[in-house]
Amino acid sequence: MGFPGTWMTESESVVYRVVPKCACSTIGQIMYYSDHGRFFDGDIHDSTTGLHKWSQDVSQPLIHANVRAHRSFAFTCVRNPYTRILSSFFDKICGIQRNGRRYRGNMVPLLIQKYGIEVGGDDGKQDFDQIASFRRFLLFARDSIRFRKPMEPDIHWSAMSGHVSTFIVNGGRYDHVVFTERFNEGMQTVLDRIETPHAVNLAEIPRFNESEGHGPTRAHPVEDYFDDLSRHLMWEIYRKDFQLFRYDFDNPGNKMPKGEVDLDEIHAKLGD
Structure with a gap:
């Protein structure tokens, strides 16, 4: 490999x-x-x-x-993990990529059809219910990661x-x-x-944020996007990420890690 x-x-x-x-x-x-x-x-x-x-x-x-x-x-x-998946949603799902097209071709139309997601119109700049659409996207992310349906998970x-x-x-x-x-x-x-x-x-050194400007700006605080069901899905998908990298699962509004990573633990638990 x-x-x-x-x-x-x-x-x-x-x-x-x-x-x-x-x-x-x-x-x-x-x-x-x-x-x-x-x-x-x-x-x-x-x-x-x-x-x-x-x-x-x-x-x-x-x-x-x-x-x-x-x-x-x-x-x-x-x-x-909370801010990472939000960034993925606004960049890859709602945004127009640098080639002028939607990310992964027919994926966004599929999500609109199967999950009822809105993405802000053809250019990603129209108003839409960001919270409702993100939560539906999170359900799709879980389905793709856990069940590899309706498609393989995305990096x-x-x-x-x-x-x-x-x-x-x-x-x-x-x-x-x-x-x-x-x-x-x-x-x-x-x-x-x-x-x-x-x-x-x-x-x-400047920040090279290549995804900046691809999609709409996040309109709400991070914690507003995650209700009880959303947090349940986040734990189902990203439990190891929260635990190994010391992020605060209980408070989506706290983006900072709670402590330093333990390299020995990471190598032991991810080396199987």
Whole structure:
């Protein structure tokens, strides 16, 4: 299976396991900058040179050898499950993607038909009941993850623990987990532990939010989207994410982690 979703700098200074919707655009650009002294011109997900990615055939043997020997500092980044799935909804379901089309072709029409979801019209900018539509989307997310119906689960709302685990199961080991909510602090820990061809000053690094502007703006506080049933579904889907990454399941309005992650626990529980 190898190491899907894994990126590595060309200098092999650092290895990163991507978790979608968890600051991956900014992290990728920091890695690119640390090697080349400039940012990639465009969405870092579109780069095919300048950064090793498992999705690039030429990069696979290099990433495989590095990770299995643990030659470089390895990390990943996680985010509060409540805000992560809300971001996925507004970006991927309600938003128009950078190619000018809906995400995954016929998925949104299917959700409108089968789950009664509204998405703000053809351009995603009209008013609609965000709370009702999000809760219906959450039901679809549960169905796709638990039952793989009406389609396979999507990487943007499948559990973070699933993404993180593939790296461990196939022989990798993490040295650090960054919280999106404490991004500068977490990334500084990474940068302090590695040597890069070009120095990175986090205070001067812009945020590369490639999903920004794709969809409507969230109109309500996070907690308003999650009633008792929604929270039940969140626990069913993301129980490991809340527990392993120390996020507050009981209070959707608290986006901050409640404590530091235990790397030994993560490797033990996700390494089966």
